[in-house]
Amino acid sequence: MRAGLLRTSLLPGLTLANPVLSASGCYNHGVEGARFGDVKRLGALVTKTVTPRPRAGNPPPRLWETSAGMLNSIGLENPGVERFLAEEMPRALELGPPVILNVGGESLEEFEQVTERVQDCGAVALEVNLSCPNVQGGQLPFATSPAACEEVVGRVRRVSRLPFFVKLSPNTHLVADVARAAASAGADGLTLINTLHGRGIDWRRRRPCLAEGSGGLSGPAIKPVALHFVALVRAAVRLPILGVGGIATAEDVCEFLVAGASAVQVGTAHFLDPLCGVHIVEELEELLVAEGESIDNLSSLEQ
């Protein structure tokens, strides 16, 4: 194995050991996965969304399995930023990989407030979650309107010394426009895609399978959708992209890099295998060596 084969330049001043990250909301803060083995080899840990105030989340049932995927409606359950910083962030930092902290809110003020509060918590970057489909009635106010996106990203930019990625939604025909708005307002990178709106129906009981009605679809079923939006946005905006959606193998990683992602996130696959991300890193190294490939060859973004 060649040392540094997987090294990934994500942003100016931010180079990761490899391009395989955990996806927000699918690995909590890394502590639970670390009970199964060493998670140091992950390129970075992306934490579950934290909001200014605690959120209880949505009522159960919150999960429904679908063909090659699953629906969730968690609703950004989290202990709020103060408790998160005091109790959970120190444990995440101890695990080894750089931490990218995911922040969320329901208003311009909330995004600004939480961003300001986490500047000195030890994260190498932030991920700003504009695209959770399970809050605010699934309206996605900041991820479906270029103007609203530009405004919130501008507010985050003004208070953030940390670089940040903006996590976008596939649930709009304006994905490229929203991405351009995020870029022009000062985002350092983009994360694509959050989950797709979806619904399960229990027809015998005349009701939806999730308590909230609809939820977000993830898993292998959405990989082609994610690849589509990564490529679409790659062509529209010259910012690094974190690709996410149905990634479970090293082959999947290579597909996303060729589509235009600089790195990827592993989400639902971590539910099947607590060390999936680490296993993908190992597989990816073997695959690139076997094929005489490199991260730089696959990644189309010129630095």
Added chain:
Amino acid sequence: MQTRLHKVLRVEGLTGASYVLWLEGPFSAEIAPGQFAMLRTGSDWPVLLPRPFSYFDVSAAGTAASFFGKAIGPGTRALAAVRVGDEVSVSGPLGGGFPAPADGEPEPVCIAGGVGLAPFLLWTKQRATTVLYGGANREAIVAMESFPGQTTFHVATDDGSLGFHGNVLELYRSLVAAGEVDQRAPVYCCGPDPMMEAVAADCAERGVACRVSLETYMACGYGVCNGCSVAVEPAERFGGKPWARCCIHGPVFDAAELKW
């Protein structure tokens, strides 16, 4: 905790679509009654997510372990259809088990419904226990022969085809009334939700401690998906939230903490 592939040693098909799946070790020899694992077949798994199963039996030194389930959907059917030598992926042990009684406390009485019998075999291997076991009919009453001789079984069937004619709560009440079960004994319960809710309500009314082992939809089983929420009285143990994660805060809960 670990995730690994285990060879299938045998599958015992039982009546009522239930089965016991024996897998080759190594398993932890320290698995507590009530702990569970996430299972899927090593190949040709027909669904996405693994399925939660209580550990049924673990042999000395963890050289083998068994899981007791019922073939209901595509996942549990695929696990019932494995052949000797196939591999099954097991992630565990997960969650917490039933606690040992405090000094001076009477021995708990176990109340099981259907495949809710699963967590109690490990318990009865540690302590002489009375188990009340209910099912719809005689086909649903299985696997009792796996239990050690020190176990006292009382069976109830809804249709009266075996044992007491009625549900397991009615059986419990009649045994308490007859003095055959200590009325102060804590109750450990596992079965369908309506049964556990009814048993918990009965215990609460009489001031008897009751612990229940819950089963919910789960994606991960180890605390990261936040999908297996159960409604609880907010407590510091649950981070002050109105929901607990069944997988890591449970699956065994003090029934008094739950909002049914």
